[in-house]
Each structure stands twice: as structure tokens, then as C-alpha cells.
Amino acid sequence: MLDVARLRADFPLLAQRENGHPLVYLDNAATTQKPQVVLDAIADYYRTTNANVHRGAYDLAIRATEAYEAARAKLAAFVNAWAPEGVVFTRGTTEAINLVAGSYGRASVKAGDGVVVTAMDHHSNLVPWQILCQEKGATLRMVELTADGRIDLSDFGRALERRPKIVAFPYVSNALGTVNPVAQLTKLAHAVGAVVVVDGAQSTPHLKVDVQALDCDFYALSGHKMLGPMGSGALVARPELLEAMPPYHGGGEMISRVWDDHSSYNKIPHKFEAGTPNVEGAVGLAAAITYLERIGRERIAEHEQALAAAAIAKLTQIEGVTVYGPPGKSDRAGVVSFTYGDIHPHDIATILDQDGICIRAGHHCAQPLMRRLNVTATARASFYLYNGLDEVDALAGALVKAGALFGYVPA
Amino acid sequence: MDTSPPDPQLSALYQELILDHYRRPRNKGTLEQATHAVSLNNPLCGDEIDLQLRVDGDVIKEARFIGRGCSISQAAASMMTQLVKDKSIPQALALADRMGAMMQGDEGAARDKTLGELRALAGVSKFPVRIKCALLPWNALTDAVQPPRG
Numbered sequence: 001m002l003d004v005a006r007l008r009a010d011f012p013l014l015a016q017r018e019n020g021h022p023l024v025y026l027d028n029a030a031t032t033q034k035p036q037v038v039l040d041a042i043a044d045y046y047r048t049t050n051a052n053v054h055r056g057a058y059d060l061a062i063r064a065t066e067a068y069e070a071a072r073a074k075l076a077a078f079v080n081a082w083a084p085e086g087v088v089f090t091r092g093t094t095e096a097i098n099l100v101a102g103s104y105g106r107a108s109v110k111a112g113d114g115v116v117v118t119a120m121d122h123h124s125n126l127v128p129w130q131i132l133c134q135e136k137g138a139t140l141r142m143v144e145l146t147a148d149g150r151i152d153l154s155d156f157g158r159a160l161e162r163r164p165k166i167v168a169f170p171y172v173s174n175a176l177g178t179v180n181p182v183a184q185l186t187k188l189a190h191a192v193g194a195v196v197v198v199d200g201a202q203s204t205p206h207l208k209v210d211v212q213a214l215d216c217d218f219y220a221l222s223g224h225k226m227l228g229p230m231g232s233g234a235l236v237a238r239p240e241l242l243e244a245m246p247p248y249h250g251g252g253e254m255i256s257r258v259w260d261d262h263s264s265y266n267k268i269p270h271k272f273e274a275g276t277p278n279v280e281g282a283v284g285l286a287a288a289i290t291y292l293e294r295i296g297r298e299r300i301a302e303h304e305q306a307l308a309a310a311a312i313a314k315l316t317q318i319e320g321v322t323v324y325g326p327p328g329k330s331d332r333a334g335v336v337s338f339t340y341g342d343i344h345p346h347d348i349a350t351i352l353d354q355d356g357i358c359i360r361a362g363h364h365c366a367q368p369l370m371r372r373l374n375v376t377a378t379a380r381a382s383f384y385l386y387n388g389l390d391e392v393d394a395l396a397g398a399l400v401k402a403g404a405l406f407g408y409v410p411a
Numbered sequence: 412m413d414t415s416p417p418d419p420q421l422s423a424l425y426q427e428l429i430l431d432h433y434r435r436p437r438n439k440g441t442l443e444q445a446t447h448a449v450s451l452n453n454p455l456c457g458d459e460i461d462l463q464l465r466v467d468g469d470v471i472k473e474a475r476f477i478g479r480g481c482s483i484s485q486a487a488a489s490m491m492t493q494l495v496k497d498k499s500i501p502q503a504l505a506l507a508d509r510m511g512a513m514m515q516g517d518e519g520a521a522r523d524k525t526l527g528e529l530r531a532l533a534g535v536s537k538f539p540v541r542i543k544c545a546l547l548p549w550n551a552l553t554d555a556v557q558p559p560r561g
Contacts, residue, residue: 346456362456376459407430
């Protein structure tokens with residue numbers, strides 16, 4: 001386990017009390033807290049380096065551009081991107097996937113073609129494909145899950161028989177914590193000629209990610225789920241795919257020359273970064289990456305697996321609690337979704353909040369998954385490097401209190 | 412482990428009466444001769460209600476609902492369907508206003524006997540994110556009898 005007490009000292013917000021209790025922040029799959037080094041990097045950027053990037057001829061603007069491009073190189077190395085120019089900064093995972101659907105998808109998917117997603121995809125890796133398929137008259141196929149919350153490989157195989165153009169799935173499920181066998185799924189999809197889009201929102205913060213080893217084609221990530229600022233994120237892609245794709249947004253920065261009635265476009269990645277970018281976000285994200293690298297993602301993953309295993313063990317001891325997702329330890333990240341008898345997840349979240357415990361209650365932007373689990377909502381605790389076993393105990397203790405408050409009697 | 416007694420605000424929120432309506436909802440089901448129907452959901456948390464009314468003249472003769480959601484939204488729906496029975500539409504809309512005022516922390520509304528059992532929900536006003544749960548059935552009622560224009 002990591003030295004949580006030492007790490008927590010790096011995060012000013014975690015020292016706060018909530019409703020008179022020490023803050024127990026267990027909603028890290030939604031967003032993470034920020035260490036002082038990230039806050040400092042953002043403030044320092046504005047204090048010493050701020051100017052618009054890629055435009056100014058003066059030294060300050062050159063330093064701003066260098067900071068922005070250094071952040072890109074840092075992120076590229078962090079996920080072993082094909083090249084720094086294969087990293088397009090976006091507002092986050094959602095925008096990155098919309099970019100793929102709106103540019104690559106619109107250019108390559110035609111009427112009658114197929115796009116494959118899975119029943120565990122977040123709405124952000126589903127709705128953009130729905131929009132694309134509706135526009136093109138293409139077919140969207142959703143791959144089913146096994147009873148224990150894994151992608152059903154036989155159904156995945158059947159979905160590939162129709163030779164879809166695009167196959168999209170998450171590396172880690174935000175609602176179940178399942179870690180999917182990305183390299184294996186990618187190999188199967190490539191064998192039928194599909195392009196693979198991986199939603200990396202929940203994997204990049206927690207696992208050592210190597211997009212070249214995964215061999216996918218597009219990989220989307222969010223900065224704010226990995227200690228970075230909100231509104232930072234990226235699409236990581238094979239440069240040759242980006243080269244061939246039409247622009248997504250039009251505007252400044254993405255052009256090369258502009259005439260009255262048409263334009264030529266800038267080279268990648270700038271072709272996809274219209275307008276003034278979120279330089280503060282990129283700089284803050286780079287600081288977050290430095291922080292994560294210092295600890296090591298293998299150690300972070302190990303720490304979170306231990307917390308998840310402890311939480312599952314504690315929670316399943318409470319009569320009436322059902323935990324969703326794979327039972328094993330190896331293919332599960334630090335996300336624990338559960339229900340407790342007939343106590344609605346929102347009621348659980350309200351009760352836990354009075355003890356300073358922040359969990360998520362709801363459909364987790366995965367309504368097709370909730371339907372398959374036959375629930376409208378679940379409660380979800382999700383861990384990060386600054387959470388400790390004492391917080392797992394606090395969660396279990398508060399749940400017992402919720403049961404008492406509701407007069408929960410096991411059926 | 413924390414063995415302190417539950418927070419008094421929580422005990423006020425989850426009163427026996429509310430849990431009773433949650434677990435044994437009154438008027439749950441569908442009406443065969445509904446004159447008004449509306450479906451509402453809260454996209455943020457997934458609470459759902461399908462409300463049906465049988466209105467004769469301007470009097471609500473019967474109200475039934477089907478819904479899925481938290482204890483607050485489901486208890487509020489159950490209590491509301493009892494309260495608006497045999498009320499005129501203007502009376503029902505006035506009750507919706509009183510309910511809204513109670514959720515905003517209006518103590519006069521919280522003592523208003525015309526709200527009947529719904530006064531048990533006064534504690535929701537201390538939990539701002541849950542107010543929308545308590546008002547979901549009332550918003551459905553308002554939409555049903557007074558369809559939004561536009």
C-alpha cells in the first residue's frame with residue numbers, strides 16, 4: 001500500500017471537513033482532487049508565462065508555446081503515443097470521442113456500414129456513435145456482457161462478423177470497474193478491418209497505459225480524472241489516421257491559408273485544435289503526470305486493487321448489499337458499484353454525505369448497463385492513490401448506519 | 412467504527428411515515444379511464460414517474476402513478492395522489508405552490524395543515540439536491556393539468 005498520510009498532505013482540499021467530519025472522498029471515477037504541484041503549475045503559468053500560443057513573435061509567447069508543446073510531449077510519453085503530433089488536446093474524453101466520430105466517422109462510415117459499442121460504454125462512447133449512425137444510416141451494434149460484468153467475447157465475435165468499420169469500447173468500465181482485455185479485443189477487431197476506439201477515461205489515471213502495445217487506433221483520455229485540471233484531455237491517435245482525417249472544428253490555428261471561399265489546413269495535431277487552446281489545462285496536466293510518474297502507476301494500480309478488494313470484502317459482509325462487476329482481483333480497477341436492499345442509491349448517498357463520505361449515486365452515464373443489471377441506479381465508491389483502508393471502514397460503517405436508519409430488514 | 416446516533420437532520424428526513432409510503436406506496440398503478448397523463452423523469456438521477464389523473468369537470472377524481480426512484484420522490488408521489496383526490500384543479504395547483512414553498516424552507520407552509528402528510532417532507536428543504544426529488548410528482552401534476560405552452 002502507498003503511504004496515504006504523506007500523499008494526502010499534497011492535496012489541500014482533502015484537509016477539509018464535510019458536515020463536521022473528515023472528508024472521505026470516494027468519487028474519483030467522476031473527478032479527482034488536485035495536488036498542490038498542479039495548482040502551483042497553473043498559477044505559475046499565469047504569473048510568468050501566459051501569452052497566446054503559436055502566434056506571437058515575442059519571447060513570452062514563445063515560452064507559452066514551449067510550455068504547451070512540452071505538455072504534449074509529456075503526455076505522449078506517458079501513454080507511449082505513436083508521436084507527439086498524434087496527441088490532440090481536447091476538453092476531455094467526451095470531446096476526443098466526438099472528434100473521432102465527427103471527423104473519422106463522418107468521412108469513413110456510409111449507409112449500411114456497422115459501428116460496434118458495448119453495453120458497458122459510458123454515454124460519451126455511445127451517443128456520438130448513435131448520432132453518427134443515425135446521420136449515415138449505419139447500424140449500431142451493442143455487444144452484450146457476461147453475468148459477472150465482462151464483455152461477452154462470443155457476442156463480440158458475432159458483432160465482428162458483419163465487418164464493422166469502427167469498434168469502440170472502454171479500457172476500464174466506469175460503472176463496474178471491469179478492466180477489459182484491450183489488446184485481445186483490438187486484435188480481433190483489426191482482423192476484420194475495423195478501426196478501434198478506446199475510451200481511456202478510467203484507465204489512464206490508474207494503469208500503466210501503452211497505446212502502441214494495445215495497438216488500438218484512437219485512445220481518448222481526461223486530465224481531470226488523473227489529478228489534472230478540468231477541461232484538459234486528449235485524443236491520442238495514429239498520426240497517419242489524423243493526417244487523412246478532415247478537420248473537426250474550423251477557426252484559427254487549424255488553418256494553413258485562408259481564401260474567400262476555402263482554406264487549406266494546418267498540419268497535425270494543430271489541424272484539430274481550432275481556436276485558443278486550454279494552455280493552463282495542458283500545463284496543469286503535465287504537472288499531474290510528473291506527480292503520477294513519481295509514485296508509479298504500477299504501485300497506484302496495486303494500491304487501488306487492494307482498496308477495492310477490501311471494500312468488496314467489507315460490503316458483502318453487510319446483509320442485503322449486492323456488489324456488481326467481476327469478482328476477481330486481476331481484471332478489476334478501484335471502482336465498486338453496489339446496491340443495498342431496497343434503500344435507493346440516492347438515499348444512501350445523502351446519508352453517507354452526513355458523515356463526510358462522498359460517493360456517486362445514479363446511472364453513471366451508463367443507462368444501457370443499468371437496464372441490463374435491472375436497476376435504475378447504483379451507489380459507487382471509486383478510489384485513488386490518496387484513499388486508505390480507514391476510508392473503506394468509514395464507508396462500511398456509514399452503510400450499516402444507513403441500514404439502521406431505513407430499518408432495513410433482509411428479505 | 413462510528414456508532415454515533417444518526418444526525419437529527421437525517422432522522423427528520425427519513426421519518427417512519429416517509430419510509431412507509433416508500434415501501435407501501437398508495438395509488439400505485441394505472442387508471443383505466445385516465446383523462447390526463449404525463450411522464451416525467453429526472454435525467455440527473457434517473458427518478459421516473461408516470462402520473463395519471465381522472466378529472467371530472469375540474470375535479471380530480473382519482474390519481475395514480477407508476478414510478479421508480481428514491482424514497483423521497485416515491486413517498487412524495489404516494490402522498491400527493493392521496494391529497495389531490497377530490498380537489499379541484501385550482502386547489503391542486505395551489506397545493507403544488509405550497510409544496511414548492513415548503514421546499515424553499517417556508518415555515519408557514521411547513522405548518523400548513525392543507526399539505527397533510529406531505530408536511531413530513533419538510534426536512535427535505537435542508538438537503539438542496541433532494542428538493543427536485545420531492546417536487547418531481549408535483550411537477551408532473553402541474554404539467555398534466557396545465558400543459559406547458561410553446
